Amino acid sequence: MSPQRVAITSSDDPRVNDIRDLNSSDKRPDLPGGRGLVVAEGPLVVGRLLESAYPVRQIVGFPHKLDDFLSENEVPADIPIYEVSRELLAEVAGFDMHRGLLATADRIEQLSPEQVLDGASTVMVLEGVGDHENIGAMFRNVAGLGIDGVLFGSGCADPLYRRSVRVSMGHVLRVPWARLEGTYTTWQRSLDVLRERGFRLISLTPDPGAAHLAQALRDEEGRPWEKVALLVGAEGPGLTEHAMKATDVRARIPMAPHTDSLNVATSAAVACWERVRLRGLDEEAGA
């Protein structure tokens, strides 16, 4: 056992305060009980947290889960590792954590939109997406398809909430993201930062009158735009008219009759795929 690995035997031990009442400790610091910690669960996501820019505070797990994890991951010597039993973890966290391995980290200074856009050719812009799982799924999709970053308009849930981190498979810790300033009716002005950098702004909407997605992603000569920002809104209401008016074009994923729109993260995946595919095929053709 490495010197940094310590067995915790009392649920009152202050060394595991990070994970005490876990359902509130990862809430934003401005919310009741919220400490704003970043919490990673399971070996894959804990490993990605260690590789990220977030300063890890501690790793906590069942003895055999720690054995497995430490045999495959290098943990810096200054990060404490706490062994706990399943019962003790449940008592401290407030519920049964069957995964048996987690880590906490501090938040870091958020990137600015300019930093996210630096060198980017495709980004997603979200408005009113309040569901943590949808935000997490969005990051997983965006990461897998090689999109460069995510910008948040108003009304979006905290992407660093534990459930978002888990559903994203930890990619929310890797894919650059930033918040656009402004309220429900003013954040759209912040889109100027994209326009100034030459991004084509494309709103996704189920509106049958909108352009076909594949066409909206090409310029008049049929070539993919050099820089594209894809905007999506919440499931149900979709993007506000304010937001759509601030974009260059409205694009639709054609839906079969008598069906609903796709889930917001799925719509984003389809749009991102169409974007990278257009560019990828062009590259393969030697353009």
Next chain:
Amino acid sequence: MSPQRVAITSSDDPRVNDIRDLNSSDKRPDLPGGRGLVVAEGPLVVGRLLESAYPVRQIVGFPHKLDDFLSENEVPADIPIYEVSRELLAEVAGFDMHRGLLATADRIEQLSPEQVLDGASTVMVLEGVGDHENIGAMFRNVAGLGIDGVLFGSGCADPLYRRSVRVSMGHVLRVPWARLEGTYTTWQRSLDVLRERGFRLISLTPDPGAAHLAQALRDEEGRPWEKVALLVGAEGPGLTEHAMKATDVRARIPMAPHTDSLNVATSAAVACWERVRLRGLDEEAGA
């Protein structure tokens, strides 16, 4: 109040036995406590159940939820409608059902694979997809993108389980589906029914050596195959080698470095989109 609408005032009333201990009543009849009922929750899905081929047994809801629903939906006079309080529903169902509106139906005879394939040009084939939410999401995506049907190989969860029905937005009650016969190592022979009908069988895999999805969906002359079956496996293991060997080609959705594969329902959405898009654009071009 219509004659068929009855207020239930005792949790022992046998008329609401359909929803008693709801977590087991919709299990397959061959499982402990399983009655195999189809359970729809919420006005959208209850409405789709009424439009489906499944014989509805009863509708149950809070008084104001029933008022809203009945003002917008025609319910045949032989279907009983039971009014319940939130407390009574929670007691009967075994948990708090905040949606406050549900309906039950009997299962119907399953379609044969031949019936699903009749007139179909694009179908999904699933192997080992054991997660009810993934199955539900798959049906939502497949319905939205206008795919003709779904076939189940071995190891898949019950698509009529309540959670699948809910996540599918009720589309599992509308999109034709069937089971292919055989065990883990033999069901792949049932794919012959597709081959005989001229379907191009395409396995989806993250394998970097596989063909690009966009290329796999076209024939040698660059035109979309007339009939396509897209095969997907469970998240994690993916399709078995057995299954992939039984198909014509392996196709990949190219993934960014250091990322995971997409969620299985999301992968299916991307592949279905690519398929309908290829065909759609060709049609728009007058081919």
